[in-house]
Amino acid sequence: MAVGVDLRAWARKNAHYIAAWLIMGGILFVLVLKELGIYSLVLFAPFFPYLAITLARIHQEMKKRYSPT
Amino acid sequence: MIIYGALHGLNPTALLALLVGANISSLDVLPTLIRKEPPKESTEEKHAATILHTLFFFAVSFVPLYFIFNLPIATSFMIGGFTHILIDALDEKGRMLLYPFSKKFYGPNLFTYDFWTYTTNRKIFALETALFFAAFFLMIFR
Numbered sequence: 001m002a003v004g005v006d007l008r009a010w011a012r013k014n015a016h017y018i019a020a021w022l023i024m025g026g027i028l029f030v031l032v033l034k035e036l037g038i039y040s041l042v043l044f045a046p047f048f049p050y051l052a053i054t055l056a057r058i059h060q061e062m063k064k065r066y067s068p069t
Numbered sequence: 070m071i072i073y074g075a076l077h078g079l080n081p082t083a084l085l086a087l088l089v090g091a092n093i094s095s096l097d098v099l100p101t102l103i104r105k106e107p108p109k110e111s112t113e114e115k116h117a118a119t120i121l122h123t124l125f126f127f128a129v130s131f132v133p134l135y136f137i138f139n140l141p142i143a144t145s146f147m148i149g150g151f152t153h154i155l156i157d158a159l160d161e162k163g164r165m166l167l168y169p170f171s172k173k174f175y176g177p178n179l180f181t182y183d184f185w186t187y188t189t190n191r192k193i194f195a196l197e198t199a200l201f202f203a204a205f206f207l208m209i210f211r
Contacts, residue, residue: 010185014188014189017188017189017194018188020194020198021188024197024198024201027201027205028070028201028204028205031070031204031205031208031209032070032084032088035073035081035084035208036081036084036085037081040085043085054098058184
């Protein structure tokens with residue numbers, strides 16, 4: 001089912017979940033870098049702009065989809 | 070990371086192949102970046118409905134990777150991909166597990182597909198946190 005989302009309200013309400021997901025992701029990323037070496041960032045770096053574009057696009061679509069009642 | 074942490078004797082290249090295999094399916098999100106309108110239902114997303122989200126893709130990829138690289142890299146890539154597809158298939162959308170024989174989506178419908186409810190669902194969060202701790206401790210004490 002499609003869910004309309006007011007991003008700011010959603011982020012405020014779920015700040016603890018967002019923080020936990022980011023912390024877990026960050027820790028695992030550091031462990032990967034530790035295992036593969038810092039130079040593996042060269043492999044991952046090209047995907048960061050792509051991730052930023054994706055997040056911006058999701059943000060745009062969610063704003064469009066959400067209609068406050 | 071759980072697989073890599075649990076199996077001794079794998080070198081970091083295998084971890085890289087596992088990670089690439091586990092994440093390459095997500096490239097099929099690209100069409101959603103150029104579309105004009107999102108679908109009405111999130112389960113109708115083109116993402117997760119392409120060949121990149123099939124077991125077939127990873128089974129077929131095994132052969133060239135084996136000849137170009139070696140057995141550990143080809144196997145790691147395939148296992149990473151299979152893990153992604155099979156865990157994805159647990160959601161309400163399911164995945165095309167029998168592709169190319171069938172384009173039907175199969176799965177046990179255990180989780181929600183919608184990102185917003187997925188990230189804030191307690192049961193899913195508990196499962197993901199458990200997986201995080203498993204990966205964390207296996208990598209630390211490897």
